[in-house]
Amino acid sequence: MHPALQGLVTIAIGVGGCMGYFYLSNFLLDRFLLPARALTAAEAATRRRLGTIFLLGVPGLLLAALYLAFFLPRGIFNVTGLFWMAVTALLIYGLWRLRDYVFANGELTAGRNISHANMIRPWLFLLPAIIALGLYLTYPVFETLRLSLTERVPGGGSRWVGLANYIQMADEPKFWEAMRNNMVWLVVVPAMSTLFGLLVAQLTDRIAWGSIAKMLIFMPMAISFVGASVIWKLVYDARPVDLDQIGIMNAIWVAVGGDPQQWLTLPFWNNFFLMAVLIWIQTGFAMVILSAALRGIPEETIEAAIVDGAGPFQVFFKIMVPQIMPTIVVVWTTITLVVLKVFDIVFAMTNGQWGTQVLANYMYDKLFRANDWGVGSASAMVIMLLVTPILVWNVRNARKEMR
Amino acid sequence: MDNIAGTKSSLTWAVHLSVVVLVVLWLFPTVGLFVSSFRTSDQIASSGWWASMFPTEQNLVLRAAAPSAQVQEGTDFVISGNLFEGSTAGRISRWGTSSRAIDVYKAGETADLGDDKMLTVEADGSYRMVSPTEMTGGRGERVFVTAKTPPEFTFDNYRNMLFDPSNREGMSRAFISTLTVTIPATVIPIVIAAFAAYALAWMEFPGRALLIAAVVGLLVVPLQLALIPLLKFHNAIGIGKGFLGVWLAHTGFGLPLAIYLLRNYMVGLPRDIIENAKVDGATDFQIFIKIILPLSFPALASFAIFQFLWTWNDLLVAMVFLVDSTGETTVMTKAIVELLGTRGGNWEILATAAFISMAVPIAVFFAMQRYLVRGLLAGSVK
Numbered sequence: 094m095h096p097a098l099q100g101l102v103t104i105a106i107g108v109g110g111c112m113g114y115f116y117l118s119n120f121l122l123d124r125f126l127l128p129a130r131a132l133t134a135a136e137a138a139t140r141r142r143l144g145t146i147f148l149l150g151v152p153g154l155l156l157a158a159l160y161l162a163f164f165l166p167r168g169i170f171n172v173t174g175l176f177w178m179a180v181t182a183l184l185i186y187g188l189w190r191l192r193d194y195v196f197a198n199g200e201l202t203a204g205r206n207i208s209h210a211n212m213i214r215p216w217l218f219l220l221p222a223i224i225a226l227g228l229y230l231t232y233p234v235f236e237t238l239r240l241s242l243t244e245r246v247p248g249g250g251s252r253w254v255g256l257a258n259y260i261q262m263a264d265e266p267k268f269w270e271a272m273r274n275n276m277v278w279l280v281v282v283p284a285m286s287t288l289f290g291l292l293v294a295q296l297t298d299r300i301a302w303g304s305i306a307k308m309l310i311f312m313p314m315a316i317s318f319v320g321a322s323v324i325w326k327l328v329y330d331a332r333p334v335d336l337d338q339i340g341i342m343n344a345i346w347v348a349v350g351g352d353p354q355q356w357l358t359l360p361f362w363n364n365f366f367l368m369a370v371l372i373w374i375q376t377g378f379a380m381v382i383l384s385a386a387l388r389g390i391p392e393e394t395i396e397a398a399i400v401d402g403a404g405p406f407q408v409f410f411k412i413m414v415p416q417i418m419p420t421i422v423v424v425w426t427t428i429t430l431v432v433l434k435v436f437d438i439v440f441a442m443t444n445g446q447w448g449t450q451v452l453a454n455y456m457y458d459k460l461f462r463a464n465d466w467g468v469g470s471a472s473a474m475v476i477m478l479l480v481t482p483i484l485v486w487n488v489r490n491a492r493k494e495m496r
Numbered sequence: 497m498d499n500i501a502g503t504k505s506s507l508t509w510a511v512h513l514s515v516v517v518l519v520v521l522w523l524f525p526t527v528g529l530f531v532s533s534f535r536t537s538d539q540i541a542s543s544g545w546w547a548s549m550f551p552t553e554q555n556l557v558l559r560a561a562a563p564s565a566q567v568q569e570g571t572d573f574v575i576s577g578n579l580f581e582g583s584t585a586g587r588i589s590r591w592g593t594s595s596r597a598i599d600v601y602k603a604g605e606t607a608d609l610g611d612d613k614m615l616t617v618e619a620d621g622s623y624r625m626v627s628p629t630e631m632t633g634g635r636g637e638r639v640f641v642t643a644k645t646p647p648e649f650t651f652d653n654y655r656n657m658l659f660d661p662s663n664r665e666g667m668s669r670a671f672i673s674t675l676t677v678t679i680p681a682t683v684i685p686i687v688i689a690a691f692a693a694y695a696l697a698w699m700e701f702p703g704r705a706l707l708i709a710a711v712v713g714l715l716v717v718p719l720q721l722a723l724i725p726l727l728k729f730h731n732a733i734g735i736g737k738g739f740l741g742v743w744l745a746h747t748g749f750g751l752p753l754a755i756y757l758l759r760n761y762m763v764g765l766p767r768d769i770i771e772n773a774k775v776d777g778a779t780d781f782q783i784f785i786k787i788i789l790p791l792s793f794p795a796l797a798s799f800a801i802f803q804f805l806w807t808w809n810d811l812l813v814a815m816v817f818l819v820d821s822t823g824e825t826t827v828m829t830k831a832i833v834e835l836l837g838t839r840g841g842n843w844e845i846l847a848t849a850a851f852i853s854m855a856v857p858i859a860v861f862f863a864m865q866r867y868l869v870r871g872l873l874a875g876s877v878k
Contacts, residue, residue: 219695
């Protein structure tokens, strides 16, 4: 089947399946499990018996079959086996509690059924999202942690090696090069993007064609990192001395009397030429957010400052910037997150050669070129560690806001 | 701010000027690649793209018609015609007949080629070669000219990269692959996230605050951590590398932002509407489908644009979960990275490939910019 057709079928199955799941599960809950009417004791007893079969009997049989097929042949009394046993026990206990919750003994009022149904419904709505988030984002964090502490043995399986992967990584100069570069990226890119963003937001606020200017500066947001890499490779392109330069950097450089340079191989400075690409992309983002924040500043504060004799620069730095400081912090951290994950630009432009390695590309190198899952996972954990402060900060802020 | 307290800023011209400089600075790289994608490889290699916008002074080697074209006029044998036949016309300023002296004659002057053979070349390229004896030889006289040629652009690069079935580096297949990845990976997370966001916004249950905090936390988890565990998982359940895997991966990675954006939006919807519907006996499912979804359209559109741009422009997830060694399912970003490796100097190919991949996101960007901005403002954690 053609992939495009397969895609359409997947949309149909995916969307239809989701809608069907939500509709049917709610229908089942309201009609059969917890109908919105009173039930006599006899009725409740029958329902409880039926419910036991469906909630415990059927999953029980399925689990038993799974055990016979998968886990018994591989042995139950190892780490994996015990883990799955614990999971199974929890599952059965959960189903047991669910049965007691839904199918209670004795006479049941309509109000009790409705309130119970309303306690269950949110979980029906949330279930697909929880499964997807758990499987695709939460589980990998722990699995990567485990992988970073083990090594693969030939012929499948893995062996616990403690911190050996981290120690091996710490001995590699390439890792420290990546760390050093990442730190420079972390300082330069958010700072420059925020600065340019603030500058553009403030300047365009005052002029008639400001929104067009903003749109044009915002446009690189739509361009892929790979596309941006091609765009900037042309900017940095170098040709031999006796030919016309076709990259604008070298054209200007030669025009002011220099020799053409291979910008991307210049040690140390090439990092900044790569950062320029990300700054170019992220400035639009910073500009949009900061521009909205600048508009939110109460006019009176600015008017009061002008009446008191403040000049435009004083108004900007002493009145406006302090008021949008929280937004600046948000922009800064968001760009920091982008920087920590930056991969495509380095991969496409230098692939970490000439001293431009960064963590994400180092990790890709280890995972998929050297096939070293241990060290690769260890470097992924380093990225996770660097992200953690922002994660904690975000969660605390979100909780504060909800209260 | 101009009219605050009646002061007109004296810096206005400086503001205009600096905004112009910034906009030009930001546009210049993109425009460069865009212009390059309409030039031939010779043009790209011989001059910077900025030069292509104006008539350029170039040294060209042109050829007069072969002696077989000569006609007899009285006692003279004459070859005449235009040097620019078959190529774009230009204006000749100087010319010569030897590679060592290419600019000895001005346009309109007559050169003596020896044996009483005379050649006159006019500025518009027309020439007249006169000889008293019959001219011989297989090929026409070479003429070296210094000429101003007008800008010349071509669609050949696009024709070659998109519609030439014999071109193995063509982008048409990768274009279809990218589209195939993108659409399900945009639609499916929206459906899942919309239900979850409704539950988190409008339903009371224990653990809600914890779940919202978890979503905010998962927003920042780098997807790099998920690569190997999920690849192992996909192999274990038999999906392996393929479209299904990449759809699932994009769905999982896009969900936190989707739930976060949609929940923030839905919380702001008026409570009365929802409570009135409940009093009238509507179930949560009906409320969701008939009231919440239509009202949340702006938020849904914002997220759809984000997810579309992100999946269209993604390289890493596609490389890990989709593109296998056969390269049948390669997406455009991956194809371009490969071209960067193999065709590093062929800018006509690179520029065209890059613009083919950038055209759709840029179109979406300009068409739906309003929603994109709104989504950005709602999505950055306050």
